[in-house]
Amino acid sequence: MKKIKWILIVAVLFFGASQLLASNLETFKQRRKILSEKMGKGIGLVFAGSEVNGITEEFVVNPDFYYLTGIADEPGAILLLAPGEIRRKEILFLESRDPEDERWTGERLSIGEMLRKETGFYYIYRTNRLAGFLDRLLNNTNILCVLSRPVGYTSSVPKDLEIFRQIQSRRLNVDVKDCTFLITGMRLIKSPEEISLMKKAIAITKAGLMKVFKNVKTGMIESDVQILLENTFRENGAKNLAFSSIVATGHNTTVLHYTKNNAEIEKGDLLLLDVGAEYKHYAADVTRTIPVSGKFSPEQRKIYELVLKAQNEAMKKVKPGILIDEVHETARKVIEDAGYGDYFIHGTSHFIGIEVHDVGDYDKPLKPGMVISVEPGIYLPNKDIGVRIEDDVLVTEKGFELLTKEIPRDPDELEKILQAK
Numbered sequence: 001m002k003k004i005k006w007i008l009i010v011a012v013l014f015f016g017a018s019q020l021l022a023s024n025l026e027t028f029k030q031r032r033k034i035l036s037e038k039m040g041k042g043i044g045l046v047f048a049g050s051e052v053n054g055i056t057e058e059f060v061v062n063p064d065f066y067y068l069t070g071i072a073d074e075p076g077a078i079l080l081l082a083p084g085e086i087r088r089k090e091i092l093f094l095e096s097r098d099p100e101d102e103r104w105t106g107e108r109l110s111i112g113e114m115l116r117k118e119t120g121f122y123y124i125y126r127t128n129r130l131a132g133f134l135d136r137l138l139n140n141t142n143i144l145c146v147l148s149r150p151v152g153y154t155s156s157v158p159k160d161l162e163i164f165r166q167i168q169s170r171r172l173n174v175d176v177k178d179c180t181f182l183i184t185g186m187r188l189i190k191s192p193e194e195i196s197l198m199k200k201a202i203a204i205t206k207a208g209l210m211k212v213f214k215n216v217k218t219g220m221i222e223s224d225v226q227i228l229l230e231n232t233f234r235e236n237g238a239k240n241l242a243f244s245s246i247v248a249t250g251h252n253t254t255v256l257h258y259t260k261n262n263a264e265i266e267k268g269d270l271l272l273l274d275v276g277a278e279y280k281h282y283a284a285d286v287t288r289t290i291p292v293s294g295k296f297s298p299e300q301r302k303i304y305e306l307v308l309k310a311q312n313e314a315m316k317k318v319k320p321g322i323l324i325d326e327v328h329e330t331a332r333k334v335i336e337d338a339g340y341g342d343y344f345i346h347g348t349s350h351f352i353g354i355e356v357h358d359v360g361d362y363d364k365p366l367k368p369g370m371v372i373s374v375e376p377g378i379y380l381p382n383k384d385i386g387v388r389i390e391d392d393v394l395v396t397e398k399g400f401e402l403l404t405k406e407i408p409r410d411p412d413e414l415e416k417i418l419q420a421k
């Protein structure tokens with residue numbers, strides 16, 4: 001019996017302490033292989049970073065590092081890719097263990113067979129050995145690839161940039177190349193597995209919004225609505241938010257990035273909810289604007305239907321070969337033709353993926369597998385009317401798939417739901 005208990009304790013420590021997200025190691029291994037093939041014979045580095053989420057105070061991994069490794073909770077970790085090498089083509093460097101720190105944050109695995117199995121990396125070392133490996137590897141090539149955007153923005157000089165600078169100071173013949181476009185190009189096209197994760201994030205977001213639709217009422221504080229929404233996200237499996245929730249009522253609906261969320265909902269107010277759950281590091285981004293009373297006023301409905309028309313026309317434009325700017329101009333034309341062009345003050349679309357505003361080149365045509373938002377809006381501060389409708393759209397071979405189609409946006413349907421509470 002004691003032996004069984006000991007085995008269970010070890011299992012808990014193994015799976016609970018490290019929490020390395022390696023549920024599908026082959027996926028991450030394949031991504032590294034594809035990237036290595038694109039790199040050629042240079043050496044590439046990707047840094048996990050050490051940034052902390054301002055909302056939860058938790059470590060936020062560099063999305064590029066997670067995309068290539070599946071590791072989300074190792075601050076200071078570094079991935080080294082050396083495609084031209086015979087043996088050590090990929091190496092994972094982890095920060096040294098700190099027993100005192102682990103008393104506060106939890107035990108981490110020692111480098112060994114268990115860690116190799118969990119991460120999918122055979123070659124794992126501590127970061128204090130990185131410089132030595134780089135010196136040896138740079139004897140075989142003079143190309144050093146910057147694979148990821150700088151991380152550690154709170155530092156005067158981000159750690160990754162400092163490392164590149166040190167290498168150049170020691171080896172004048174090293175050619176540091178910007179290869180960030182390689183990972184960007186890979187992340188832009190979502191795999192079926194990634195789409196599945198995004199659909200789950202959207203389903204969780206729907207659950208939160210429907211909870212609000214069925215419970216919101218005059219007299220509530222915006223923050224009450226926010227708590228109701230975000231608790232529902234967590235109850236449905238979302239560990240984190242994709243971004244800070246915007247819960248705006250009345251005049252606040254006309255403020256694009258309103259985040260105070262402290263006003264009281266008054267009779268006749270619109271409520272704008274720009275929200276998104278994150279599921280296994282993939283984001284949803286949805287905006288709905290609703291009449292809290294259960295019925296749009298004539299002017300509110302007029303603006304809502306115009307924004308909805310602009311959104312529908314813009315979505316029809318989405319297909320391979322189209323530029324994002326063409327999607328925007330389609331929405332803008334509908335709104336301008338109705339006389340409200342001056343009140344549509346932002347872009348219509350952005351890429352979505354591991355980041356809610358994901359990486360991507362806005363000057364290149366859309367391709368199948370890309371996911372973008374379509375979110376026109378009209379904001380009338382003098383009338384306390386702000387309407388934005390945002391949905392997540394997958395570019396397909398022949399057009400698009402509306403990933404957020406199950407979240408109500410038809411004004412009649414919204415009124416019916418709100419009146420039923």
